[in-house]
Amino acid sequence: MPYIASMGIYVISKHVMLQLLREQFPGANDFGSEVIPGATSTGMRVQAYLYDGYWEDIGTIEAFYNANLGITKKPIPDFSFYDRSAPIYTQPRHLPPSKVLDADVTDSVIGEGCVIKNCKIHHSVVGLRSCISEGAIIEDTLLMGADYYETEADKKLLAEKGGIPIGIGKNSHIKRAIIDKNARIGDNVMIINVDNVQEAARETDGYFIKSGIVTVIKDALLPSGTVI
Incomplete structure (x- = not known):
């Protein structure tokens, strides 16, 4: 058992x-x-x-989501990456700084190696190697990022075959969601829980919903025009 x-x-x-x-x-x-x-x-x-420092139970999707979004809290989050007395150590990845081109980013944390183009990001955590395309809107969302980059040659070959690259496509709108690593979100995708569904198991479609939070699973593909 x-x-x-x-x-x-x-x-x-x-x-x-x-x-x-x-x-x-x-x-x-x-x-x-x-x-x-x-x-x-x-x-x-x-x-x-008795331990009176920062501690969170992240045993549920909602708790995990809230703990991650909590690092965007103003003026000082309950858990801070910038506390000299409690440094955070992680695996060195030797990634370049994130590149932000004509984007509007507010109350958010951006990881290493991201490419963010002409989009809006508010109250969100953007994980390493995230690629967010033009016109996208990301709100109240945790993007886990990606394990690897796709080359321009990879993207060109994908486009020729009608495929979707890793990242967030053009003009997509994502709100109150968790996007796991290596997800491929097409253009004009709406992940906003339009029907306010609280619980749904749609893993065969690449996602599930817990406590009203849409979670797109790792390596999932959501075709262009998908509405959740």
């Missing part, structure tokens, strides 16, 4: 943990609601460390 992994941090002697799991509570499946209360009930000394 599947189990839910515990994301907590526990410091416990190996022999004590094995005793709890094998002998005293062999049917337990959860540390927080079963093992730890069980240990205290047997008289074991259990102590907690």
